[in-house]
Amino acid sequence: MSDSQADAKRAVGHAAAALVEDGMTLGLGTGSTTAFAIEAIGRRVRDEGLDVRGVPTSYAAERLARESGVPVVTLDEIGLDTLPTSRSPLDLALDGADEVGPALGLIKGRGAAHVREKVVASLAARFVVLVDASKEVERLGTQAPxxxxxxxxxxxxxxxxxxxxxxxxxxxxxxxxxxxxxxxxxxxxxxxxxxxxxxxxxxxxxxxxxxGVLGHGLFVGLATDVLVGGGEQVRHVVQPRERG
Known part of the structure; x- marks a missing residue:
């Protein structure tokens, strides 16, 4: 990873952490960009007393969240069976992507956690994708499998x-x-x-x-926002969509 790419990912991660509000239940994605966000959320927990809990999408994300001081819960523990089906169980999910295309269609899964990531994204009222500018494409499938x-x-x-x-x-x-x-x-x-x-x-x-297929890395109609990093600047792209 080049220094400029690392700076872009760090800036996006910090911008994502700034979206988190007290009392939220979060989806915590997997990958290098989301790792910056998890670490920044952990600092807010320590420094501000931020009261949040996170559902990690992989063992790696769970370990990083625990190390960063972000309380971790499972889908069972957030009480899915007690919530009305019209309400999204997660307030905000944060995750990276390998490609971002038109209408915020995504290809994900370089870290092989895409099935759990899709479950978590589908349960979130707001699914924010964190990428550097190299991941934006005019047509999905041109860079990533x-x-x-x-x-x-x-x-x-x-x-x-x-x-x-x-x-x-x-x-x-x-x-x-x-x-x-x-x-x-x-x-x-x-x-x-x-x-x-x-x-x-x-x-x-x-x-x-x-x-024989459990799931795949095409994410269609799930992302509500994309944060795109370029250097230390972050561009916010919003896809209007009704979510629970």
């Missing part, structure tokens, strides 16, 4: 189905270890690379319908 989390048994069948949708599907292999990447759910990840995606909403439904 779509991660698809699969049952190991079904990997060959899912790869075949993805090829039928026009993707080049590659099993993600671990770095500094033998064998494939294993998610927090104990599953594998296929990276589906498309030559651009013309219909993200249609592809979202198509991939979800493949037997």
């Amino acid at each position: 779509v991660p698809v989390e699969v049952l190991p048994f079904a990997e060959p069948a899912v790869a075949r189905a993805l090829r039928g949708l026009g993707a080049e599907a590659t099993l993600r292999m671990g770095e500094k270890k033998d064998g494939p990447v294993v998610t927090d759910q104990g599953l594998w990840v296929l990276d589906a690379r498309f030559d651009g995606i013309d219909d993200p909403a249609g592809l979202d439904v198509a991939i979800d319908g493949i037997p």
Whole structure:
């Protein structure tokens, strides 16, 4: 990571932490940019006595939150079964993205936490995405593959189905270890690379319908805001959308 990119991520993380208000229940995403936000929220907890709690989207996010002093809870502990279905259980979710396209469509999952991230994002009244300017694209799928989390048994069948949708599907292999990447759910990840995606909403439904797929990294209609960092400056993009 270059110094300028680190500065952009840090600025975005601090801007995101400034959105947090006392009493909020937060979704805490995974990745280097969101890490700056979690650390900044932790400082506010210590310095201001900010009263918040966070639902982490991965073991890595949970560990960082605890180290930073952000109280951690599970979805069970926030009492989903006692809340009306018309109310969003999370006030604010913060997370990064690998690509941000038109209408704030996203590709996420370089950290292989996209399934938990999508669950958390879907429960938030406001889902704010934190990126540096390099992640903005005019058309999704031009820079990043779509991660698809699969049952190991079904990997060959899912790869075949993805090829039928026009993707080049590659099993993600671990770095500094033998064998494939294993998610927090104990599953594998296929990276589906498309030559651009013309219909993200249609592809979202198509991939979800493949037997053996737990989830994928296309996020359509979920983001409400994007904070884009460039140097030490942050640009705020808002997508008007009714959320609970």
